[in-house]
Amino acid sequence: MIEGALRSIVEEVRPEALKGQVATYIPELGKQSPELLGVAQVSMQGDLWAAGDAETPFTMQSISKVVSLGLALTELGEERVFSRVGVDPTADPFNSIMRLEMVAPHRPQNPLINAGAIVTLSLLPYGDGVERFLAVRALARRLLGNPDLDADEAVYLSEKQTSDRNRALAYFLRSVGALEGDIEDLLDSYFRQCSLRVTAKDLAVLGVTLASGGVNPFTGERVLAPRVCRILRALMATCGLYDGSGEFAVRVGFPAKSGVGGGIVAAVPMRYGIGVFGPALDPKGNSLGGVRILERLSQELSLRVL
Ligand code: DON
Numbered sequence: 443m444i445e446g447a448l449r450s451i452v453e454e455v456r457p458e459a460l461k462g463q464v465a466t467y468i469p470e471l472g473k474q475s476p477e478l479l480g481v482a483q484v485s486m487q488g489d490l491w492a493a494g495d496a497e498t499p500f501t502m503q504s505i506s507k508v509v510s511l512g513l514a515l516t517e518l519g520e521e522r523v524f525s526r527v528g529v530d531p532t533a534d535p536f537n538s539i540m541r542l543e544m545v546a547p548h549r550p551q552n553p554l555i556n557a558g559a560i561v562t563l564s565l566l567p568y569g570d571g572v573e574r575f576l577a578v579r580a581l582a583r584r585l586l587g588n589p590d591l592d593a594d595e596a597v598y599l600s601e602k603q604t605s606d607r608n609r610a611l612a613y614f615l616r617s618v619g620a621l622e623g624d625i626e627d628l629l630d631s632y633f634r635q636c637s638l639r640v641t642a643k644d645l646a647v648l649g650v651t652l653a654s655g656g657v658n659p660f661t662g663e664r665v666l667a668p669r670v671c672r673i674l675r676a677l678m679a680t681c682g683l684y685d686g687s688g689e690f691a692v693r694v695g696f697p698a699k700s701g702v703g704g705g706i707v708a709a710v711p712m713r714y715g716i717g718v719f720g721p722a723l724d725p726k727g728n729s730l731g732g733v734r735i736l737e738r739l740s741q742e743l744s745l746r747v748l
Contacts, residue, residue, distance in 0.1 A: 444743070448481050448493035451738045455479065455720075459731025462722030465702040470600030474500065474704065476722035479731045481739070482646035484715045488659040496642040500719055501597045502582075503701030504536065505645065506635040507559040508652070508674055509582045514553075514562050515670045526565060526620070527551075527558045529677060536684045536727055537607050539614065548618040552681045554699065557611045563635075564621040564628050571624075571631035578635045585651050586644045587660045597703075598637035608632065636701075642717035645707040649715025652678075652697075652707075675709055679748060683733075686726040694736045695746030700728040708736055710745045 459479050466472035480495030502509075514523050528551045534541060537556045542548060550558035568574040575593075583591045612625045621628070640648075651658045652674055656666035666674075678697035683690045683706075690698065698708040704721030706729055708714075716739065720731030740746050 444483060445491040445493065447739065447742050448483060448491055451735055451742065452479055452481060452494040455731050455734045455738065458734055459720050459722055462720070462724055462730030464721045465723055465727070467604070468597065468601045468702070469604060470597045471501070471703060471721070474721040478704070479720040480642045481716065481718045481735050482641075482643040483739075484646040484650040484659070486650060486654050486659055486713065490643065490646065492643060495719060496717075498719065499594075499639045499641055500705055500721065501594050501636065501701070501703040502638045502640055502705060503636045503703040504554065504559070505699050505701040505705055505707050506578065506582065506638055507554050507562075508678065508699050508707070509585060510559065510563050510566070510578045510635055511553045511677070512585070512666050512670055512674055513578055513581045514565055515673060516666065517567065518565055520673065523553070523562060523565060527553045527561050531681045531687055533685050537611070539611055542611070542614060542618075548615070548620045550615070550620070552677060554677055554681045555684065556608055557615060560608065560612050560628065560632055561615060561621050563632055564623060571627040571634075574631040575634040578631070579638065581665070582638055584661070584663060584665045585658065586640065586648050587658050588640075588644055588647075591638060591640065591644070593634045593637045594639040598633050601633045601636060602630065605629070605633065640705065642705070642719040645705055645717025646715045649707045649709045649717060651715065653709035653711050653713060653715050675711065678709065683728050684726055686724070686728050690728075690733060691748050694733070694740045695748040696740065698736065700732070702727050704729045704732065706732040706736065711747055713745065
């Protein structure tokens with residue numbers, strides 16, 4: 443029944459998804475086909491259903507911010523992390539710089555916008571950018587149950603060579619004392635984690651691990667504490683689709699996090715993880731077809747929790 447629902451929803455959404463635009467500000471992402479569309483769903487018992495392009499690789503981009511925040515909360519505790527980055531949604535785009543100057547003490551508003559993710563990453567107690575990235579990758583591998591998970595070298599280099607905006611954010615943040623250290627080294631780990639290569643199936647496993655309170659149903663491993671998962675789900679529900687989060691909560695009604703690679707991970711608490719992939723994005727940088735698939739699935743399977 444679920445497999446049939448996934449298949450018919452992908453076919454139903456396909457024409458509409460094409461109205462979106464593939465991200466081009468990271469040149470390598472511009473090479474993705476806007477026609478790709480896929481979904482995978484995993485239950486807490488480890489049943490897996492999929493339809494469409496569920497095994498096509500793409501980069502996590504902002505979805506990786508959930509992993510690095512999970513790592514920071516585990517290693518440093520919530521008090522330390524949230525003394526440096528807030529927990530409130532913004533009505534601004536994911537890479538906005540405006541509020542950083544307006545609001546003192548220059549604490550980015552939440553850890554899922556670029557500025558907040560960069561500050562969160564800077565707090566991790568590792569020697570250099572490569573070590574920091576390896577720690578994020580190690581946690582991602584356990585959350586997704588994929589020991590081969592790795593960065594896409596071409597996408598990583600493409601963002602590293604062009605990301606004036608993230609450099610501007612990071613240098614500004616350092617100038618006001620919101621973070622310390624070597625900016626290029628810090629951004630190197632940020633670009634590497636954003637370029638972690640996954641499939642919709644991988645994201646569905648990440649989603650169900652977060653939905654279950656931290657246990658990966660395929661490996662049986664407890665990867666995160668229930669309290670950390672609860673914080674991650676709360677931030678996904680309020681800030682996961684940036685300035686599109688309110689509309690997503692109304693239309694779909696469960697926690698999710700998007701990335702400009704076209705992926706969205708969703709966690710339906712104590713029920714399912716869902717991964718969707720459709721690189722044609724809406725104007726807010728969220729997968730247009732992906733959001734629509736999640737909305738239709740939420741209706742068909744009564745998944746709304748918000
Ligand atoms: O920093 C950036 O701009 C990208 N690496 C990630 C942004 C992103 O995925 C926003 N999400 N929809």
